[in-house]
Amino acid sequence: MFVMLAWRNLWRNRSRTLITMASVxxxxxxxxxxxxxxRGAFELMVANVVSFYTGYLQVQQSGxxxxxxxEYTLPYTDTLRATILQYPGVAALAPRIQxxxxxxxxxxxxxxxxxxxxxxxxxxxxxxxxxxxAGQYLTDSMPAVLAxxxxxxxxxxxxxxxxxxxxxxYYGAMAAGKFPVCGILHFGSPDLSQRAVFMSLSTAQxxxxxxxxxxxxxxxxxxxxxxxxxxxxxxxxxxxxxxVKTWMEMMPDLIEHIKTDTASSAIFLGVLYVLITFGIFxxxxxxxxxxxxxxxxxLALGMKKGQLAxxxxxxxxxxxxxxxxxxxxxxxxxxxxxxxxxxxIGGDSAEAFRKFGFEPVIPASTDPGILLNxxxxxxxxxxxxxxxxxxKIFTMNPVEAMRG
Amino acid sequence: MLLLIAWRNLWRHRARSLAIIFSVVLGIWAGAFLxxxxxxxxxxxxxxxxxxxxxxxxxxxxxxxxxxxxxxHFSVDSLAVAVKEMPDLRAxxxxxxxxxMLANASGSNGVVLYGVDPEAENATRGLREMVVQGGYLxxxxxxxxMVGLKLARKMKLNAGAKVVLTFLDAQQNIVSAAFRITGxxxxxxxxxxxxxxxxxxxxxxxxxxxxxxxHEVALLxxxxxxxxxxxxxxxxxxxxxxxEDWKAISPETAYIISAVGGSSRxxxxxxxxxxxxxxxxxxxxxxxxxxxxxxxLMAVGMGKGRVFAMVLLETLLLTLAxxxxxxGLSLISxxxxxxxxxxxxxxxxxxxxxxGLEAVLYPWLPVQQLGEIIVIVIITALIAAIFPAWxxxxxxxxxxxxx
Numbered sequence: 005m006f007v008m009l010a011w012r013n014l015w016r017n018r019s020r021t022l023i024t025m026a027s028v029x030x031x032x033x034x035x036x037x038x039x040x041x042x043r044g045a046f047e048l049m050v051a052n053v054v055s056f057y058t059g060y061l062q063v064q065q066s067g068x069x070x071x072x073x074x075e076y077t078l079p080y081t082d083t084l085r086a087t088i089l090q091y092p093g094v095a096a097l098a099p100r101i102q103x104x105x106x107x108x109x110x111x112x113x114x115x116x117x118x119x120x121x122x123x124x125x126x127x128x129x130x131x132x133x134x135x136x137x138a139g140q141y142l143t144d145s146m147p148a149v150l151a152x153x154x155x156x157x158x159x160x161x162x163x164x165x166x167x168x169x170x171x172x173x174y175y176g177a178m179a180a181g182k183f184p185v186c187g188i189l190h191f192g193s194p195d196l197s198q199r200a201v202f203m204s205l206s207t208a209q210x211x212x213x214x215x216x217x218x219x220x221x222x223x224x225x226x227x228x229x230x231x232x233x234x235x236x237x238x239x240x241x242x243x244x245x246x247x248v249k250t251w252m253e254m255m256p257d258l259i260e261h262i263k264t265d266t267a268s269s270a271i272f273l274g275v276l277y278v279l280i281t282f283g284i285f286x287x288x289x290x291x292x293x294x295x296x297x298x299x300x301x302x303l304a305l306g307m308k309k310g311q312l313a314x315x316x317x318x319x320x321x322x323x324x325x326x327x328x329x330x331x332x333x334x335x336x337x338x339x340x341x342x343x344x345x346x347x348x349i350g351g352d353s354a355e356a357f358r359k360f361g362f363e364p365v366i367p368a369s370t371d372p373g374i375l376l377n378x379x380x381x382x383x384x385x386x387x388x389x390x391x392x393x394x395x396k397i398f399t400m401n402p403v404e405a406m407r408g
Numbered sequence: 409m410l411l412l413i414a415w416r417n418l419w420r421h422r423a424r425s426l427a428i429i430f431s432v433v434l435g436i437w438a439g440a441f442l443x444x445x446x447x448x449x450x451x452x453x454x455x456x457x458x459x460x461x462x463x464x465x466x467x468x469x470x471x472x473x474x475x476x477x478x479x480x481h482f483s484v485d486s487l488a489v490a491v492k493e494m495p496d497l498r499a500x501x502x503x504x505x506x507x508x509m510l511a512n513a514s515g516s517n518g519v520v521l522y523g524v525d526p527e528a529e530n531a532t533r534g535l536r537e538m539v540v541q542g543g544y545l546x547x548x549x550x551x552x553x554m555v556g557l558k559l560a561r562k563m564k565l566n567a568g569a570k571v572v573l574t575f576l577d578a579q580q581n582i583v584s585a586a587f588r589i590t591g592x593x594x595x596x597x598x599x600x601x602x603x604x605x606x607x608x609x610x611x612x613x614x615x616x617x618x619x620x621x622x623h624e625v626a627l628l629x630x631x632x633x634x635x636x637x638x639x640x641x642x643x644x645x646x647x648x649x650x651x652e653d654w655k656a657i658s659p660e661t662a663y664i665i666s667a668v669g670g671s672s673r674x675x676x677x678x679x680x681x682x683x684x685x686x687x688x689x690x691x692x693x694x695x696x697x698x699x700x701x702x703x704x705l706m707a708v709g710m711g712k713g714r715v716f717a718m719v720l721l722e723t724l725l726l727t728l729a730x731x732x733x734x735x736g737l738s739l740i741s742x743x744x745x746x747x748x749x750x751x752x753x754x755x756x757x758x759x760x761x762x763x764g765l766e767a768v769l770y771p772w773l774p775v776q777q778l779g780e781i782i783v784i785v786i787i788t789a790l791i792a793a794i795f796p797a798w799x800x801x802x803x804x805x806x807x808x809x810x811x
Contacts, residue, residue: 271750280682
């Protein structure tokens with residue numbers, strides 16, 4: 005009965021209903037958009053940083069992470085490969101053998117990080133091919149190396165020059181090799197640009213006298229958001245002497261940075277909520293002013309204040325509810341659009357992004373949880389505000405209201 | 409005349425007028441507060457970077473940046489003459505720098521070894537205040553070393569512990585020397601606390617065979633504004649050396665500051681969308697509510713143009729009334745918070761430190777930004793008023809009165 009009355013009231017003054025609904029709708033849309041832009045910026049940053057080198061996940065021999073030497077190698081067998089690739093949620097796998105070595109041209113010698121990789125697999129996981137600025141990419145059989153640009157500059161070498169690599173082999177003996185430089189790489193990370201050298205896995209295994217051995221298997225998950233779960237599940241299904249490291253464990257600094265940004269964006273969202281709350285409140289207030297006479301009349305005719313308050317409460321709840329629903333429905337294409345065509349940053353900021361090898365864009369995150377959470381938050385705000393008109397009715401003097 | 413009608417209309421509907429004024433106030437405050445927050449964060453980062461890390465200006469040999477090679481040194485004496493002539497100089501510190509391995513029984517770690525004059529370094533970077541365990545470098549004892557807290561934790565070092573530093577001298581010979589840790593420091597940037605270690609300049613320059621010469625000079629100026637002029641003046645006096653400001657030396661700081669600029673613009677757009685939508689809604693409600701009144705005005709001969717102008721004028725008046733209040737409120741809240749600061753550690757824990765930021769944020773609102781916000785708010789309000797004003801035009805007088 006009361007719901008029915010509320011329903012009819014809503015239809016009686018459609019434009020008013022629509023305006024109030026629009027303010028709720030706008031609130032949902034803006035807060036969801038804000039949140040997904042912020043989350044999207046984080047996700048992009050993580051994707052950028054893990055694609056430098058680390059990847060989202062690494063399978064290693066237990067103990068390797070702390071020591072990073074060939075004492076903790078991982079035999080890369082077909083069964084291991086099959087086990088990991090068949091595990092649900094794993095999108096790609098790139099095996100690596102990684103050692104610290106000295107790179108020399110005869111007159112100059114620098115410390116470097118040598119990574120033996122399967123060229124095609126590595127490209128799928130960290131997009132190594134795109135980082136080439138001169139020369140060409142590795143092939144499986146070619147005994148050549150890719151050198152990072154910073155290292156190449158310090159050693160004064162270019163494509164076609166020869167690099168001597170000195171390191172410690174698998175059995176502890178000195179590993180020495182001469183390799184032609186087939187390409188130059190550029191990394192966003194200054195650290196990698198100063199010291200990275202890449203060669204094919206088979207070349208590296210031969211150089212280090214470690215056939216069939218790797219130090220890490222870099223994995224990329226199908227869904228980066230579920231990296232944690234994937235790591236835990238994968239670890240349980242692997243032999244006990246292997247461990248799975250996530251990017252969060254390998255790069256604690258990045259996590260700290262994200263938490264910093266989360267703190268300031270929480271403040272931002274708080275301020276936005278204040279604005280939104282007031283926007284909805286203002287429309288409710290206007291509605292009350294406009295309908296004083298009507299309410300006064302109903303009360304004078306004998307409608308109980310409680311009954312009238314209930315009708316008005318139902319109205320506000322209905323409006324809030326449908327506004328939120330509408331916000332979710334329209335939010336999906338809007339957020340999708342910003343995810344597909346991310347906002348481009350211009351000017352100085354863009355320059356700074358590029359310096360670090362990042363594309364200067366802010367994409368929206370398409371995590372459906374964001375839209376839902378923001379809609380629920382606005383629904384909560386709307387429901388709390390809905391009590392205000394009801395409360396006003398209780399304090400209303402019908403005679404005065406009718407006169408106004 | 410029209411102004412008078414608009415003015416009276418506002419007073420006739422006080423609650424509605426107040427609602428719009430309040431949303432303008434809120435819009436200005438929200439915009440100003442958030443911009444101040446972001447600018448404050450950028451300025452904090454810049455100040456910490458200058459005060460604790462890179463100082464305002466640094467001088468190197470042009471070959472040093474690429475290679476950090478110990479062979480690229482220059483004479484301290486001739487440089488000191490030029491540096492002391494700078495009018496805005498507050499302090500400067502000459503350093504020799506070596507890429508070193510720090511080793512003890514538990515392992516080894518790559519570090520950047522700085523040889524500094526204790527007093528000059530303290531005047532430039534305030535290193536003495538950063539000591540959290542043990543004491544600062546003194547001129548009495550020999551072979552003293554200061555390490556950062558993060559490195560100390562990583563390698564389980566305590567004040568008094570002995571370590572061996574191995575590095576190349578200027579002739580590329582390998583040098584090893586034992587040092588005893590006198591103190592452990594903690595700066596705002598944990599990354600540097602892991603990487604930088606300090607010994608006395610006289611000892612390191614002797615070990616490296618470059619007495620009276622340095623790899624790096626850092627200058628602290630009296631004001632940030634003096635940086636470009638100082639760089640230029642020094643470059644003229646020392647054409648063979650590379651003079652760089654803090655932005656060039658610490659590009660990540662410049663990156664953070666400009667990223668702040670980029671994202672604060674997006675934030676402002678969202679805030680103004682929310683504000684504009686609030687005003688559209690309220691004014692639209694107001695116009696619809698006044699259907700009868702506006703219909704009457706039109707019926708007695710008020711032209712469409714005038715009705716349109718009247719509604720716009722009402723919004724303009726309300727915005728102008730709200731603006732000073734909003735500005736006042738923002739100035740009060742920002743200036744009081746810029747003294748006490750906002751403690752983000754309640755939201756983020758102690759996470760800010762890892763990235764070279766303090767946990768307490770001091771908002772800062774540049775005057776120019778406030779001006780921009782005011783202009784944008786007024787424009788937003790006027791644009792937001794056009795739709796309701798246009799809506800008022802579409803009313804048919806006869807029908808409107810009948811309702």
